[in-house]
Amino acid sequence: DATRSQEVAEQVLTTLGTSSDQRALENELVITLGFEQFELIKELIKNRLRIVWCTRLSRAQDDTERDRIEAEMAGSSETLHILDKLRATRTSARDRQSAMERTIREEARKLRQGETAGAGTGGLGAATAAAAMVASRHQVDLESLAFTQGGHFRSNKSIALPEGSFKTSKKGYDEVHVPPPKPKPFKSGEKLRPIGELPE
Numbered sequence: 714d715a716t717r718s719q720e721v722a723e724q725v726l727t728t729l730g731t732s733s734d735q736r737a738l739e740n741e742l743v744i745t746l747g748f749e750q751f752e753l754i755k756e757l758i759k760n761r762l763r764i765v766w767c768t769r770l771s772r773a774q775d776d777t778e779r780d781r782i783e784a785e786m787a788g789s790s791e792t793l794h795i796l797d798k799l800r801a802t803r804t805s806a807r808d809r810q811s812a813m814e815r816t817i818r819e820e821a822r823k824l825r826q827g828e829t830a831g832a833g834t835g836g837l838g839a840a841t842a843a844a845a846m847v848a849s850r851h852q853v854d855l856e857s858l859a860f861t862q863g864g865h866f867r868s869n870k871s872i873a874l875p876e877g878s879f880k881t882s883k884k885g886y887d888e889v890h891v892p893p894p895k896p897k898p899f900k901s902g903e904k905l906r907p908i909g910e911l912p913e
Contacts, residue, residue: 721745729757730765766792767799 728741735758742754757764766786773779786792874880877892 725757726765726768729761762792763795766795770799 724745725742728738728745738761739754739758742757743751746754766782769782770779773782783796786796874889875891875894879890881888881890
């Protein structure tokens with residue numbers, strides 16, 4: 714039930730925010746969530762400050778309330794490291810965003826320069842760029858390559874096998890046994906040499 718889950722979540726959050734004694738906190742959470750959720754309770758207690766303060770920050774209505782909560786977090790040595798991690802995460806996300814914006818601007822600039830270079834050479838650069846684009850986007854028509862008679866199509870109905878070959882039909886496949894080819898006779902002047910005579 715969604716409303717019951719919301720009520721339990723609010724009750725757990727209130728318990729985490731108000732109880733300072735760890736044993737009393739654990740007892741209240743066991744009463745609220747039940748003993749079968751003991752692993753969850755251990756994780757909640759372990760991350761109690763992070764859960765409480767991050768939830769307060771996310772529920773802040775405006776920037777002034779957020780600044781007030783951050784100032785309150787900065788005043789406590791227990792919550793200062795949480796605030797530092799949050800700021801580092803925000804900074805790295807901001808850095809990633811600005812790097813992506815720089816990349817997009819750079820690509821747009823290169824495209825604009827390519828268009829102006831093509832216009833300056835009488836369209837030669839644009840034609841070359843278009844040809845390169847077509848070459849890189851070569852498409853293969855798979856429909857024209859498909860066998861009209863299906864995947865098990867055999868175009869050559871008769872197969873000439875060497876003398877001494879035989880075929881054995883098995884369930885789902887055929888075995889074809891081909892004897893090894895006979896060696897060609899030596900030409901005049903040809904002979905076998907021992908490996909020791911070969912140059913190194």
